[in-house]
Amino acid sequence: MTKAEEIIRFVTDQESDVKFIRLAFTDADGVVKNVSIPPKRFEAAVTDGIRVSAQALADCPPETSELFLYPDCDTLATLPWRPSHGRVLRMFASLREENGAVSEYDTRAILAESEEAFGAAGLVASVAAEVEFRLFKTDSEGRATDIPFDFGTYLDVYPDDLGENVRRDICLYLQTMGIETEASYHGEKAGQNSVRLHPAAPLALADNIQTFKTAVGAVAGQNGLVADFSGSDNALYLSLDVTSADMLEEVTSARYEESPAGNIYTLLSKLLDSLSSRYGRE
Amino acid sequence: MGFSLITKALSAGEARRTLAVSEFDLIVISGPLPDEPGDRLAVSVSENLRGEVIFIVPESDFTQAAEKLAQFGVITVSKPLSRSMFWNAVTMAAASRARFNMMRRENEKLQQKIEDIKIIDRAKCILIDRMHMSEPEAHKYIEKQAMDLRTTRRDVANGIIRSMQS
Numbered sequence: 001m002t003k004a005e006e007i008i009r010f011v012t013d014q015e016s017d018v019k020f021i022r023l024a025f026t027d028a029d030g031v032v033k034n035v036s037i038p039p040k041r042f043e044a045a046v047t048d049g050i051r052v053s054a055q056a057l058a059d060c061p062p063e064t065s066e067l068f069l070y071p072d073c074d075t076l077a078t079l080p081w082r083p084s085h086g087r088v089l090r091m092f093a094s095l096r097e098e099n100g101a102v103s104e105y106d107t108r109a110i111l112a113e114s115e116e117a118f119g120a121a122g123l124v125a126s127v128a129a130e131v132e133f134r135l136f137k138t139d140s141e142g143r144a145t146d147i148p149f150d151f152g153t154y155l156d157v158y159p160d161d162l163g164e165n166v167r168r169d170i171c172l173y174l175q176t177m178g179i180e181t182e183a184s185y186h187g188e189k190a191g192q193n194s195v196r197l198h199p200a201a202p203l204a205l206a207d208n209i210q211t212f213k214t215a216v217g218a219v220a221g222q223n224g225l226v227a228d229f230s231g232s233d234n235a236l237y238l239s240l241d242v243t244s245a246d247m248l249e250e251v252t253s254a255r256y257e258e259s260p261a262g263n264i265y266t267l268l269s270k271l272l273d274s275l276s277s278r279y280g281r282e
Numbered sequence: 283m284g285f286s287l288i289t290k291a292l293s294a295g296e297a298r299r300t301l302a303v304s305e306f307d308l309i310v311i312s313g314p315l316p317d318e319p320g321d322r323l324a325v326s327v328s329e330n331l332r333g334e335v336i337f338i339v340p341e342s343d344f345t346q347a348a349e350k351l352a353q354f355g356v357i358t359v360s361k362p363l364s365r366s367m368f369w370n371a372v373t374m375a376a377a378s379r380a381r382f383n384m385m386r387r388e389n390e391k392l393q394q395k396i397e398d399i400k401i402i403d404r405a406k407c408i409l410i411d412r413m414h415m416s417e418p419e420a421h422k423y424i425e426k427q428a429m430d431l432r433t434t435r436r437d438v439a440n441g442i443i444r445s446m447q448s
Contacts, residue, residue, distance in 0.1 A: 083329070085353075138295035142317030149299070162303050222326060224298030 003073040004046045011039035011089065019086035022079070023050060023069045023093040024210070026107060027057055030263035032210050034090075035069060045071055049096060057105065067103050069093040075207065080176040081218040092207060107265035108203070114269040114276075115202050119245060121280025125272060126241045128182075128199040129209055131260050132234035133216055135163060135191045135225045144226040148191025161186040163193050169219045170195065170212075177215075179208045189233060199241070202272060206264045209236075213260075231259025238268075242275060251279050292316070294323040306333045308375055312361070313339045313347075321351060328355045331382070334375035338363060398436045405439035408446050 001009075011018045021042055024034040035050055044050075049068030057067065075092040082088035095106040102109045118125060135149040152160035167184040174181055180198035187194045197208055213229060220227040228234070236258045242251040252275070258267055285308060291297035294315045301309075309327050313320030324337040328351075335356045339347045344360035351358050355378070359371050402424060409420040427438040 083325075137299060138293075138317065140293040140295070140316040142293070142295055158303075162299075165302050222298060223302040224293075224295035225302075 007073055007076060008043050008046070011042050017085075017087055018089055020088045021045075021071075022088060022090045023071055024090050024214070025069060025093045025095060026210055026263060026265060028105060028107065028263060028266075030261060030266075032214050033057075035093075036088075042071070045069070046073075050093075052095075054103075054105075066098060067095045067105070068098065070096055077177050077211070079214075079218075080173045081215065081222070090211075092210075107263050107269070108206070111203050111206055111265040111269040111272075114272040118202075118272045118276050118280070121276045122245045123251060123276065123280055124243050124245050124247060125202055125275070126199045126243075127202050127205040127268065128197065128239045129205060130194060130196045130235075130237040131209060131212060131229075132187050132192060132194045132236070133260065134187075134189060134228045134233055135166065135193065135220055136228060138224055138226055144228075148189075149225050150186075151190045152186045153190075154186065154188045156186045163191075166219055166223055166225070167193055167195065169222070170215050173215050173219065174208075174212060177211060179211060187234075192234065199239075202268045203265075206268055209264050229260040231261045234260050236260040236262075236264075238271075240271065240275070242279065294318045294320060297323060298326075301327065301332055307379055308334045308336070308372070310336045311338065313337060313343075319343075321347060324351055324356045325354045334379045334382075336371050336375055398434075401443070402435055402439045405442040408442055412446065 010016050011021060018039050020036045021039060022034045022036050023045065024032060027033050035052065037045055037050060041050075049070045052067050052069055054065055054067045071091040071093050073091065075090075077090050079088045079090050092108065094109055095103040097103050104110075115125075137145050137147045137149055139145050149166075150160065150162035152162070158164060163186060171181045171184055182196040182198055184193065184195045186192065195212065197205065197212060199205070200208060213227075216227045216229075238256045238258065240254045240256070242253070243249060244251060254271075254275075256271065289300055289304070289306075291300050294317050297309070297311075297315075309324075309332070311320045311324055315323070320337060320339075324335045327333055328335045337347065337351060337356050337358045338361050339358060341360045341362075344358065348358035357371055357375055357378075359367065405424060406417065406420040409415045409423060410417060413420075415423060424435050424438050424442075428435045431438065
């Protein structure tokens, strides 16, 4: 049985109690997007894809009207912050044109290609990330305000830092999903928090960052807060360790400071490509 | 029965922020709230075992809300609400909390027992591997040590594990 067939069987089984499957992807600006489908539509999603409007997504030329989401069956995960009665599963999805070809707007596919080319050049990269975000209160109507959740500063503890439980919930949810975190603490600015993600291969790390952003958004909401990742206040630190493909030789290490709000797939893809041309061998 | 440290919140958001930082035994929600009807907050608090929840809803919403929320352990009451009805609900919530605490203590005891068994098994394995004892011999050995040294089998087991690490 293929992975897709296994998953089809799992989600359509009553015992599995799957209520929805979220097909998640990232738009050109790096924003996490998704479409939810009921389990009985999953098989159709695998064979025919789920239609989305191209115009609404990216700066597509007017000729491209429709794109289709195809689930990547290797990225199945349960969303632990969704209700216990009635699971929600998540899968990353690729964006394809009507004829089935991978769309040039699928930044995840672009990173996958870069990683493959990187390997072909005899290199392997391990990437760690540290992501900053700020938490703001909501008003009585539930809308975001510009009032930070707390007024703590770097590495503060309660009561200057009020985000300890929020950070804990985020890290525990991620751990349940198989994403290890290495450290978390209060950042320099009011309401700012920082979480370090365990090193992983570039595509996996990029996926983890997107999952992380989704988890942060969910936990913030559960706590009457809104999370902000904009680059004017926050940073994304990436540490890349490059070794030879046989892992025996250290080639280089680099550290980058970027905006957490950008498209992480595009960013890593460019980094890999430039490292590849500098250090790669044929 | 008395409750101290009563905190008020004017919206679900404010309530969630308060719960993010402090612990409570009882949460009373008077719906609808300005930022949500209040049922999501009620379920969220109850499901995550953050405290007992009394959800007060307008009479017109009562039947539907009560049915839906009961499965999450939320006590639903309709308004207008008399003082005595409110106290009935509070008493029920307190009783529910007491039962929950009893079950939690039982659970903690069971968890401890499971931990004990794991540690004792590890020690037994060491005795079986390194000292060539049989399982019943290892079991008896740990028991006798615990009796002779007037301590628990877990402590004996930890001692065995530690001595193997040095």
